[in-house]
Amino acid sequence: MALKCFSDTAYSRLHLELSRNFTVIRDCYINNNQPWAERYLQEIGVEDSISLVLDPYCSKVSLKMPRDTLSADDAENSISFHIALRNIISPAMAANGKLWAYLCNETYYEYVSKRWPITTTTTDKTINKRYIGSGSGARTLYRNGIARLWWFAEMTYDKTNTADPYGLTKVLLRRQDDAENFLGRELLHNKKILHTLLRVLKDENPNDYGRDVFRPMLKDINNVGGVSILDSLPDEKLENLIRRKLNEHKNKT
Amino acid sequence: MNKSVRSYPYPILRKESDDYMAEIFSVAWRDLPTSAGDKTCKLVFYITNTCDYLKNLISEGKAAYALKIVCQNTLYRDFVSFNTEECTYLLPFSKILNSVIITPYIVAMEDLAEYQCDSFHPDYSGEKFSISVGDPLGIGNTICIDAPTENEANKTPESIIKYIFVEKENNTIDVDFSSDVIYIRIPKTMQSIVSLNTPRIMWADPTKILLSMIVIPALTQVLSQTFSPEFETEGEEEENTVDNNNNLQWFRVLKIALFKHNLIEIGDDGRIINFESVSESPLEAAQLILGAPLFEATSVLNRIFLDSNEEED
Numbered sequence: 001m002a003l004k005c006f007s008d009t010a011y012s013r014l015h016l017e018l019s020r021n022f023t024v025i026r027d028c029y030i031n032n033n034q035p036w037a038e039r040y041l042q043e044i045g046v047e048d049s050i051s052l053v054l055d056p057y058c059s060k061v062s063l064k065m066p067r068d069t070l071s072a073d074d075a076e077n078s079i080s081f082h083i084a085l086r087n088i089i090s091p092a093m094a095a096n097g098k099l100w101a102y103l104c105n106e107t108y109y110e111y112v113s114k115r116w117p118i119t120t121t122t123t124d125k126t127i128n129k130r131y132i133g134s135g136s137g138a139r140t141l142y143r144n145g146i147a148r149l150w151w152f153a154e155m156t157y158d159k160t161n162t163a164d165p166y167g168l169t170k171v172l173l174r175r176q177d178d179a180e181n182f183l184g185r186e187l188l189h190n191k192k193i194l195h196t197l198l199r200v201l202k203d204e205n206p207n208d209y210g211r212d213v214f215r216p217m218l219k220d221i222n223n224v225g226g227v228s229i230l231d232s233l234p235d236e237k238l239e240n241l242i243r244r245k246l247n248e249h250k251n252k253t
Numbered sequence: 254m255n256k257s258v259r260s261y262p263y264p265i266l267r268k269e270s271d272d273y274m275a276e277i278f279s280v281a282w283r284d285l286p287t288s289a290g291d292k293t294c295k296l297v298f299y300i301t302n303t304c305d306y307l308k309n310l311i312s313e314g315k316a317a318y319a320l321k322i323v324c325q326n327t328l329y330r331d332f333v334s335f336n337t338e339e340c341t342y343l344l345p346f347s348k349i350l351n352s353v354i355i356t357p358y359i360v361a362m363e364d365l366a367e368y369q370c371d372s373f374h375p376d377y378s379g380e381k382f383s384i385s386v387g388d389p390l391g392i393g394n395t396i397c398i399d400a401p402t403e404n405e406a407n408k409t410p411e412s413i414i415k416y417i418f419v420e421k422e423n424n425t426i427d428v429d430f431s432s433d434v435i436y437i438r439i440p441k442t443m444q445s446i447v448s449l450n451t452p453r454i455m456w457a458d459p460t461k462i463l464l465s466m467i468v469i470p471a472l473t474q475v476l477s478q479t480f481s482p483e484f485e486t487e488g489e490e491e492e493n494t495v496d497n498n499n500n501l502q503w504f505r506v507l508k509i510a511l512f513k514h515n516l517i518e519i520g521d522d523g524r525i526i527n528f529e530s531v532s533e534s535p536l537e538a539a540q541l542i543l544g545a546p547l548f549e550a551t552s553v554l555n556r557i558f559l560d561s562n563e564e565e566d
Contacts, residue, residue, distance in 0.1 A: 002432070053432035057417045090347035091327040092400075138328055155328060186323070189330040227261065228387040231332035232319055232360045237386060 003054040003088065004106075005098040010041050010049035014101065014132055017044070022124045029118035029127065037105035054099070055088050063111045063149075070115055074149070075173035077111075079166045081146075082153030089150065097133040097140050100147035104131045112145035142183040152179055158195055168198040174206045181218055187225045188218075193238065197221075200242045209250060217249040263382035264373045266304055266359065266391035273372045276304040278391040280320075280357040284401060285341075293343035294401040298357070300338040300393075306370040307359055307390060311336050315365060316390055319358040324349040324400060334360065349400040357393030361386055405502070410510050410542050413503040414468060418444045428471040430479075433502045437471045461553055464546035469539050476535035479504070480517075480528045496524045510542040 006014070014037065018025050028036050041049045061084040064073040093099065104112045116130040133140035133147070141151045156168040172179050188194045201209070209217070221242065224230065230238060264272035268279070278301070285295040300318050302308055310316035317334040320342065324330075329348045333340070344353065365384040373380070384390070414435045421440040429436040480495060498504035511517045511531060516538050518527035531538045540547055 056429060056432045056436065057419075091329065092347050092350045095326045095350045138325065141328065151328070183328065186325070186330065189323070189328040190332060191330075192332075228385065229319070229321070229332070229358060229360050229389055230387060231321060231330075232317075232334060232358075232362070233387045 002056040003058040003085075003099075004050050004102050005054065005096060006102045007046075007048050007050060008098070010038075010046050011098045011101055011132075013041060013044070013046050014105075015128070018124055018127060018132065026118060026120070026122060026124075026127065029113065029122075029131070030120070033110070033113070035106045035109040037109075050102075054093065058088055059084065060107060061085070063108065065111060066115045071173070071176045074152075074176065074179075075170045078149040078153045078173060079169055081149040082157065082166075082169075085150060086154075086157075091154065094147065094150055094154070095141065097144070097147075100140070100144040101132050103146045104144060108146050116145055138183060138186075138189070142180055148179075151183065155183060155189070155191065155194060156198060168195055168202070171198045171202045177211060178214060181215060185218060185222055187222055187230060190231050192235075193225075193230055196235065196238050197242050200239060200246060204246070209246065210253075212253055213246070213249045216252075217245050220245050220249065261389070263368060263384065263388075264370070264377050265389060266307060268394060271374055272377070273304060273370070274374055276307075276372050278302050278304070278307075278357075278359060278393050280393045280396065282355075282396055282398075284398075287403075292347065292403070293345050296342045296344055296398075298340045298342065298355075300340075300357070302338070302359070302391070304370070304372055304391075306372060310361075310365075310390070311359070315361065315363050316359055317362050319360045321356045321358065322353060323355075324351075324353045326350040326352075326400075329353075334362070344401065346401065346403040351400050353398050353400050355396040355398070357396070358389045359391030359393075361388045361390055405505050405509060408506045408509075410472070410507060411464075411468070413506045414472070416467075426467060426471065428474050430475050430501075430503060435471065435475055435503045437467060439467065461546045461549040464543055465550040468543060469536070469547065472539040472543065473536045475503075476507070476531055476538050479507075480531040480535065480538075482532050495528060507542070511538065514538075514541045516541065 017040075028040060038049050061081050063077045063081065066073065089099075112131060116126070118127065128134065129143045130145045133144045141147045152172055153166060153169045156166070156172050158165050158168050161167055172182060182188050182194065182197075188197065221230070224241065224245075230241075233241065266273040266276055266278045268277075280301070281299045283297055285297060287294060298320060302311075302318075307316060311318065314336070317336050318338075318340070319332060319334040320340070322329070322331045322333070322342065322344070327348055327350050333342060361384045363386050366381075368382040368384045368390075369380065413433075414437060417436050417438050418441045419438045421438070421442075424440050424442060426440070426443075427438050429438060479498060499508075508517070508519075508525065511528075512519055516528070516530045517525050520526040
């Protein structure tokens with residue numbers, strides 16, 4: 001398998017096709033079990049659909065196909081994907097939407113099409129979000145069907161925990177909603193804050209902090225970070241603050 | 254007192270507010286030149302802080318200068334604190350893209366029960382504030398820089414060549430330069446001998462031998478096929494097509510290396526206008542840009558043979 005990127009032309013044409021010929025594109029996703037985008041682009045006259053081959057000898061990562069609970073294997077897939085590509089893809093490369101769009105629509109199409117199956121009720125926004133992406137920015141990275149696997153593990157990889165460096169990845173991906181909420185907040189892009197938060201949550205039963213606790217808690221921590229510089233807090237103070245906020249919101253419900 | 258920008262319940266030293274009278278906190282920066290193989294860009298920050306009260310807090314360790322470094326494209330966010338008026342920060346090329354935003358702070362490093370300064374605006378006169386660790390005391394000018402990228406001019410030709418071990422029945426190497434780096438495909442049977450981690454054998458550096466045996470023939474083929482006379486133009490109007498490879502990193506790095514050795518000429522528009530020396534003798538060009546490893550390897554082998562003869566004697 002080669003690690004490739006769509007060219008600028010192919011990538012912008014995919015966006016254009018999605019907005020102009022939405023039903024055609026949606027039907028392509030519905031009717032094709034096999035990758036179709038590169039072939040489709042060639043048929044509409046995009047000759048150079050690949051701009052860059054990052055690594056022609058990269059092994060394809062064997063991802064677990066989604067089961068009844070679609071997110072059940074997210075953590076395992078995220079970890080195995082990151083282990084395989086950690087030394088090949090740098091964060092600067094991994095910010096490239098064209099790479100992820102290619103991987104979603106070609107290399108890992110089978111996985112993505114099972115993880116986010118497209119139906120006649122699927123909107124163009126969902127296709128864009130999971131299969132193509134808007135090109136840059138954090139949102140694309142943690143919502144794209146394949147990029148998210150890499151980024152979730154990259155942000156939570158804890159080299160200080162030699163026994164289980166991906167232990168925090170498992171905590172992050174206990175619930176998909178939590179994971180996207182985490183990376184949606186710039187404050188938590190500081191790995192020290194993110195890792196401390198996950199270490200606190202690791203000791204908690206996920207059933208004890210539902211969406212009604214989790215979201216307001218993150219918002220509250222974010223608000224504190226709007227005044228105080230949480231990045232500068234000593235580890236112990238940071239952990240105490242997070243623990244206090246979690247308990248406050250748990251007690252409210 | 255100007256309240257339009259006030260969002261903190263205590264005075265903060267910053268340009269946009271007059272919480273502090275006639276005091277300045279600002280930060281200038283510059284980047285230092287990088288060397289071959291550097292994985293980081295060195296940024297130096299110079300602090301201007303005219304407030305003696307804050308300077309004292311910093312020297313006592315109760316406060317510190319700090320920088321928050323963010324690249325939104327790559328989710329990079331780092332925070333460093335220091336107590337000197339000059340700070341060097343190493344920004345990793347591989348973790349940033351397009352732009353980086355740096356916000357300087359003066360931040361409380363411990364709780365301050367009686368935060369009070371003579372330079373406060375008269376409206377705060379005599380007031381004491383309770384400050385918690387992590388609270389900002391000063392906010393400097395936001396710095397937005399274009400994300401530096403690894404300087405290809407500093408890259409060595411070896412850095413854009415990778416080895417890949419493949420199943421090959423005929424025990425020969427070949428080269429694939431269709432992607433961003435040059436892959437030398439080596440039979441798996443040779444893997445134990447050809448290892449990038451090959452240790453030095455006493456004084457002998459075996460990389461020179463490997464460069465000679467494996468890299469030179471591969472690079473010669475790349476140069477021969479890339480700088481072939483068939484890509485040259487006959488008329489004056491047309492441009493040669495050698496530069497069509499410019500989207501590939503290995504080509505850009507080789508182009509710079511060849512130029513440094515006067516093996517090609519580059520026009521004002523950055524395109525190659527003459528590559529006759531390379532097309533005439535790609536083998537010689539390959540040796541020159543790799544630092545004449547054949548010569549070095551011969552010396553190494555010569556010493557090995559001499560030493561083994563001496564041992565036998």
